[in-house]
Amino acid sequence: MKRKIALLSNITLDLIANKLGTEYDVYFPDGFDTWVQEVLNASSGLYSYGAEVIIVLLDGTESVLWKDLDEAKERIDVWKQAVSTLTDNVTAVPIFITTVDIRENRIKSFEERKYRLELENDWYQFVQDKAEKKNNIYALDLSDTVSDIGRNNFYSGKMWYMSSMPYSRDGINAVASEINRALNSVFSQRKKIISLDLDNTLWGGVVGEDGPEGIELSDHKEGQRFYDFQRQLLEMRKRGILLAINSKNNYDDAEAVISDHPAMLLRESDFVSQKINWENKTSNIKMMEKELNLSENGFIFIDDNPIEQETVKGACPEVTVPMFPKDTSTLRSFAEDIWFDYCRPLKVLGEDLQKTEMYQSEAKRKQEMSGSLNLDEYISRLEIKIDIHRIRREEFARVAQLCSKTNQFNVTTKRYTETELEEMDANADNVIYVVYASDKYGDSGLISVIILKKSEDEVKIDTFLMSCRVMGRNIENVIINEIIANCSKPKLIGEYIPTAKNAPVKELYDKLGFSLISDENGHKLYELVVSSYQRKQFDFYKEIRFEE
Amino acid sequence: MEKEFLNFVADVMGVDVSELSLETKYNEYEKWNSLMMLTLVMELELEYDINIPIESVNKVHSLRDLYEIVNNK
Numbered sequence: 001m002k003r004k005i006a007l008l009s010n011i012t013l014d015l016i017a018n019k020l021g022t023e024y025d026v027y028f029p030d031g032f033d034t035w036v037q038e039v040l041n042a043s044s045g046l047y048s049y050g051a052e053v054i055i056v057l058l059d060g061t062e063s064v065l066w067k068d069l070d071e072a073k074e075r076i077d078v079w080k081q082a083v084s085t086l087t088d089n090v091t092a093v094p095i096f097i098t099t100v101d102i103r104e105n106r107i108k109s110f111e112e113r114k115y116r117l118e119l120e121n122d123w124y125q126f127v128q129d130k131a132e133k134k135n136n137i138y139a140l141d142l143s144d145t146v147s148d149i150g151r152n153n154f155y156s157g158k159m160w161y162m163s164s165m166p167y168s169r170d171g172i173n174a175v176a177s178e179i180n181r182a183l184n185s186v187f188s189q190r191k192k193i194i195s196l197d198l199d200n201t202l203w204g205g206v207v208g209e210d211g212p213e214g215i216e217l218s219d220h221k222e223g224q225r226f227y228d229f230q231r232q233l234l235e236m237r238k239r240g241i242l243l244a245i246n247s248k249n250n251y252d253d254a255e256a257v258i259s260d261h262p263a264m265l266l267r268e269s270d271f272v273s274q275k276i277n278w279e280n281k282t283s284n285i286k287m288m289e290k291e292l293n294l295s296e297n298g299f300i301f302i303d304d305n306p307i308e309q310e311t312v313k314g315a316c317p318e319v320t321v322p323m324f325p326k327d328t329s330t331l332r333s334f335a336e337d338i339w340f341d342y343c344r345p346l347k348v349l350g351e352d353l354q355k356t357e358m359y360q361s362e363a364k365r366k367q368e369m370s371g372s373l374n375l376d377e378y379i380s381r382l383e384i385k386i387d388i389h390r391i392r393r394e395e396f397a398r399v400a401q402l403c404s405k406t407n408q409f410n411v412t413t414k415r416y417t418e419t420e421l422e423e424m425d426a427n428a429d430n431v432i433y434v435v436y437a438s439d440k441y442g443d444s445g446l447i448s449v450i451i452l453k454k455s456e457d458e459v460k461i462d463t464f465l466m467s468c469r470v471m472g473r474n475i476e477n478v479i480i481n482e483i484i485a486n487c488s489k490p491k492l493i494g495e496y497i498p499t500a501k502n503a504p505v506k507e508l509y510d511k512l513g514f515s516l517i518s519d520e521n522g523h524k525l526y527e528l529v530v531s532s533y534q535r536k537q538f539d540f541y542k543e544i545r546f547e548e
Numbered sequence: 549m550e551k552e553f554l555n556f557v558a559d560v561m562g563v564d565v566s567e568l569s570l571e572t573k574y575n576e577y578e579k580w581n582s583l584m585m586l587t588l589v590m591e592l593e594l595e596y597d598i599n600i601p602i603e604s605v606n607k608v609h610s611l612r613d614l615y616e617i618v619n620n621k
Contacts, residue, residue: 015583018583159586
């Protein structure tokens with residue numbers, strides 16, 4: 001089933017809708033420039049369609065006809081009112097609103113005031129203000145796209161006169177691609193980690209031959225292209241993308257550059273894993289998957305060598321392998337494309353900022369585990385602390401993020417948005433618990449969510465999910481133990497809805513001591529009689545806190 | 549040349565070339581509506597590296613008309 005999106009615009013959108021239509025079910029109002037009426041009319045098709053994303057695409061071509069600043073402001077005020085109505089009416093699905101490229105009439109003397117920049121800025125401020133106040137609104141910077149392509153190539157007078165659609169072929173493609181990228185940020189699984197080669201990738205030349213002084217890497221002139229590429233990667237790392245080295249070098253040669261080269265921006269602490277060895281790169285990826293508990297489809301592999309690229313593509317078909325640019329002066333935009341196509345999230349949360357540290361401590365935990373001991377001993381060595389409490393205001397965004405991203409440990413896989421969660425929490429019959437975990441190696445942050453729905457004589461576990469970072473530490477046992485101990489009704493109901501990815505929790509409720517009451521094609525319901533449950537002691541955790 | 553042109557048009561329209569001839573008429577052939585006209589003009593301009601003036605587009609009634617524009621570039 002195709003995802004449903006709605007396009008609202010003051011221009012004709014058929015050609016763009018056609019392009020998006022290969023992947024999405026696209027709704028747009030009939031007739032030219034009817035978007036304002038559509039938004040203001042509460043019974044219009046827009047509201048009954050059930051779009052999962054709404055895009056408001058505003059074009060400034062008609063502004064050529066606006067006779068003065070007053071008229072321009074009037075027109076834009078109408079846009080503002082319409083957008084305000086839309087954002088008041090629609091709070092649960094993402095809405096993208098474009099910036100606008102104003103094309104004011106140019107028949108003016110040097111002395112006359114131009115208003116293009118003021119209007120563009122005024123509109124941007126309005127959109128950004130909405131975006132900051134509401135958690136489902138995002139600005140889509142279309143004027144940036146116009147600048148990239150250049151107006152003379154982006155617009156086509158012929159298209160405008162023939163069809164009330166002002167974009168050229170290039171313009172249509174660019175707009176469709178920007179919209180697609182925005183939709184990918186909503187709907188597609190984002191990549192988690194970038195595996196990086198060193199020689200001729202993070203710097204120019206081969207350190208084993210040229211030596212640390214001979215490689216190309218500097219903060220000016222030719223060597224700056226690699227410095228700039230590293231800067232882009234660092235910006236991604238700051239937004240939650242993990243970086244790892246996967247390179248064939250002598251360890252000491254590479255290490256000399258990473259720790260001491262004055263223009264090396266990425267240092268040891270920026271990488272979650274450093275595979276600097278002569279192993280084949282595929283097995284290095286497999287090792288990283290294990291160490292970091294990541295799956296193959298979370299990887300991007302960047303390497304200048306086409307043979308390495310092909311080998312990884314063949315052996316790990318789910319790894320994304322972008323074609324490395326032949327001209328390394330384009331590395332900066334190469335990085336931007338990777339970010340836009342595979343990594344850019346809707347928002348970056350506090351949790352994302354510490355991701356590298358979290359994964360680094362996870363790798364240390366794995367080492368601890370490898371000195372064979374039983375699980376309880378391992379857990380007690382980690383000195384795990386668990387904190388369970390009712391959701392707090394500032395936690396909704398993280399909970400929505402976990403609902404949208406968690407696939408493996410997720411018994412019902414219900415994708416609640418931030419607004420839906422807030423509405424749910426406002427109802428006294430529902431309780432949302434969040435769980436934090438930390439241990440001696442670091443803080444894992446908010447790692448689990450449980451949503452309970454009460455009815456007359458039972459409590460149903462509507463959602464139970466946990467970040468894969470902390471799977472395998474039996475934290476679920478602790479959580480359920482506390483939930484049962486604090487259950488206000490005689491029965492607790494568990495549900496498992498199978499998906500392509502959540503097999504790891506297929507038998508979760510069986511393991512937790514629930515009894516199966518029904519099973520329809522794998523969709524299972526369980527119950528547990530609270531009075532017959534023997535509360536367990538988990539002494540091997542350092543601290544367990546539960547707060548109603 | 550003619551065959552190549554028809555193949556290209558069929559490709560843009562997403563139809564089998566056997567459905568088309570130079571006598572195919574704008575607005576009579578179902579797939580060739582005003583939206584398809586725009587798409588065809590854009591794609592032909594790129595493919596044949598030409599500019600098709602709006603005056604010429606307004607006079608196109610059949611694929612033959614388009615074919616002549618392309619040939620008389």
